Amino acid sequence: KAGVTQTPRYLIKTRGQQVTLSCSPISGHRSVSWYQQTPGQGLQFLFEYFSETQRNKGNFPGRFSGRQFSNSRSEMNVSTLELGDSALYLCASSLDWTGAGNTIYFGEGSWLTVV
Amino acid sequence: GQNIDQPTEMTATEGAIVQINCTYQTSGFNGLFWYQQHAGEAPTFLSYNVLDGLEEKGRFSSFLSRSKGYSYLLLKELQMKDSASYLCAVLMNRDDKIIFGKGTRLHILP
Numbered sequence: 001k002a003g004v005t006q007t008p009r010y011l012i013k014t015r016g017q018q019v020t021l022s023c024s025p026i027s028g029h030r031s032v033s034w035y036q037q038t039p040g041q042g043l044q045f046l047f048e049y050f051s052e053t054q055r056n057k058g059n060f061p062g063r064f065s066g067r068q069f070s071n072s073r074s075e076m077n078v079s080t081l082e083l084g085d086s087a088l089y090l091c092a093s094s095l096d097w098t099g100a101g102n103t104i105y106f107g108e109g110s111w112l113t114v115v
Numbered sequence: 116g117q118n119i120d121q122p123t124e125m126t127a128t129e130g131a132i133v134q135i136n137c138t139y140q141t142s143g144f145n146g147l148f149w150y151q152q153h154a155g156e157a158p159t160f161l162s163y164n165v166l167d168g169l170e171e172k173g174r175f176s177s178f179l180s181r182s183k184g185y186s187y188l189l190l191k192e193l194q195m196k197d198s199a200s201y202l203c204a205v206l207m208n209r210d211d212k213i214i215f216g217k218g219t220r221l222h223i224l225p
Contacts, residue, residue: 004157033213042217043158043202056212090157099211101146101165106157 002027004093004107012113018079021110025072025093031055032074033104034066037088046089049074050097078112086114117141119216121203126222127193135188135219137203145208149177149188152200152218161188161201190221198223 005024013019025032033056034046045058049068066076072093078085088111092104118140127133139147146165150158164170164179164186176189190197200218207214 035215043204043215045212045214048211056210058212097211098206098213099145099208101163101206103148103160103163104213105160106150108157 004091004105006089006091006107006110008110009108010111010113012115013081014115015081015083017081018077019081019112020075020077021089021091021112023074023076023091023093023107025074025091026105029093029095029105030072031094031097031102031104032068032072033092033094033098034074034076035090035092036060037090037109038086043090046076048098055097081114083114086112088112117205117207117214119203119205119214121201121216121219123217124220124222126224127190128224129193129195131193132189132191133193133221135190135201135203135221137186137188137216139184139186139203139205139216141205141207141214143207143209144181144184145206145211147177147179147186148202148204148206148213149186150202150204150215152202154199158202193223195223195225197221 033048048056068074088109094102094104121137149161152158162177203216
């Protein structure tokens with residue numbers, strides 16, 4: 001059974017640009033969550049999607065957005081990139097929505113560097 | 116606000132036992148996860164505790180005390196491959212979010 005797949009794995013962008021990251025969850029999983037990981041702040045929750053609807057949102061500005069498709073694949077977008085957006089972006093999938101207490105399984109992440 | 120505390124770094128010797136503590140103050144509590152993350156890799160699931168007590172899974176055990184807002188991860192018979200960061204995370208029942216601590220970087224010495 002394939003794990004959570006994220007693309008691209010590494011990317012470099014310039015300040016002011018926008019970026020789209022993609023996540024394919026484990027087959028059969030309907031919930032996808034996104035996290036930002038930095039050395040200083042650790043893992044911070046961005047948002048969760050379940051059945052194509054955003055169920056939950058963290059404390060990030062509106063520049064961060066996402067969506068989920070009918071096949072449960074998800075994308076997140078960051079517009080008007082800032083230097084501080086440089087981080088590892090992790091996608092995690094679970095069988096059901098997070099509140100049900102299901103284990104979340106992480107992908108390898110997308111390393112974003114903003115220059 | 117939400118607060119999850121764990122030590123930043125710990126060092127232990129191969130073959131020994133180490134206990135990584137985690138304390139939390141959160142708005143509501145459903146359960147507590149432990150994840151392991153090797154440098155440059157994805158976090159991998161270790162355990163999920165909902166009820167008070169100790170749960171053993173091979174060399175790893177996890178303990179929870181809901182009344183004290185406290186958990187620990189116990190690693191026995193340490194191996195070099197156990198060098199990693201260990202993340203404590205709380206599932207909050209108020210808004211169904213999982214909040215992570217900043218992680219404990221564990222160094223294993225030969």
